[in-house]
Amino acid sequence: MSKRIAIFVSGGGSNARVMIDRFQAHPEDGVEVVLLVSNKASAGGLTIAAERGIPSLVVNRNDWATGEDLLAALEAYRVDLIVLAGFLWLIPAYLVQAYPNRIVNIHPALLPRYGGKGMYGKHVHEAVKAAEDTESGITVHYVNENYDEGNIIFQAAVRLDPDDSPEQIAERVLRLEHGNYWRVVRGL
Numbered sequence: 001m002s003k004r005i006a007i008f009v010s011g012g013g014s015n016a017r018v019m020i021d022r023f024q025a026h027p028e029d030g031v032e033v034v035l036l037v038s039n040k041a042s043a044g045g046l047t048i049a050a051e052r053g054i055p056s057l058v059v060n061r062n063d064w065a066t067g068e069d070l071l072a073a074l075e076a077y078r079v080d081l082i083v084l085a086g087f088l089w090l091i092p093a094y095l096v097q098a099y100p101n102r103i104v105n106i107h108p109a110l111l112p113r114y115g116g117k118g119m120y121g122k123h124v125h126e127a128v129k130a131a132e133d134t135e136s137g138i139t140v141h142y143v144n145e146n147y148d149e150g151n152i153i154f155q156a157a158v159r160l161d162p163d164d165s166p167e168q169i170a171e172r173v174l175r176l177e178h179g180n181y182w183r184v185v186r187g188l
């Protein structure tokens with residue numbers, strides 16, 4: 001029996017693409033991406049899903065507030081695990097409670113450093129640069145009702161060069177994400 005996952009995205013969706021392509025090419029992993037959800041109709045992740053025959057759902061603020069349509073879709077597709085990949089809205093209590101320890105997220109830094117409200121995308125790497133940190137990395141964690149405070153599942157670090165720009169830090173971290181997130185999800 002495969003583990004059925006829904007991936008939530010807000011942007012380009014490169015993590016979703018890597019994860020979908022991996023699991024579609026390796027059915028022996030026992031993971032099937034059955035739904036892609038986004039809060040942005042322009043999200044690149046929606047195109048990636050459509051090109052790979054995966055159903056998708058765009059949610060607006062009203063849907064998000066009530067949750068009825070979203071919960072119904074997750075149930076209809078028999079989703080076992082929700083995987084956040086660059087999703088930028090706060091997961092509300094009704095969803096956390098409906099999927100206890102079944103929502104995971106990847107954060108592009110070594111939590112608890114550089115986490116919380118406002119810490120997403122380039123803002124994270126700019127903060128690492130501003131702190132003149134010598135390392136960054138990724139954190140995969142369970143999602144609770146607050147940003148970036150769920151139990152940590154996996155972390156991987158990367159050494160930084162002093163002259164790395166935030167963009168170069170982002171590239172180093174994204175490579176870590178692509179190499180590890182699918183593997184962590186497979187192991188859950």
Ligand SMILES: Nc1nc2c(c(=O)[nH]1)N[C@@H](CN(C=O)c1ccc(C(=O)N[C@@H](CCC(=O)O)C(=O)O)cc1)CN2
Pocket residue numbers: 084087088089090091092105106107108116117118119120142143144145146147148149150
């Ligand atoms: N309940 C939870 N929801 C979400 C979590 C979480 O840990 N618990 N993780 C985030 C992903 N994330 C960091 O990994 C994150 C994403 C977005 C923000 C943020 O500050 N967002 C802005 C809105 C941005 C926008 O709409 O463009 C905000 O809330 O003002 C912080 C951290 C996903 N959800």
Ligand SMILES: NCC(=O)N[C@@H]1O[C@H](COP(=O)([O-])[O-])[C@@H](O)[C@H]1O
Pocket residue numbers: 009010011012013014015016085086087106107108119120121124174177
């Ligand atoms: N705090 C949340 C956050 O910043 N998430 C980050 O958004 C990017 C999405 O890239 P993708 O759309 O190409 O997968 C990823 O780097 C992910 O870690």
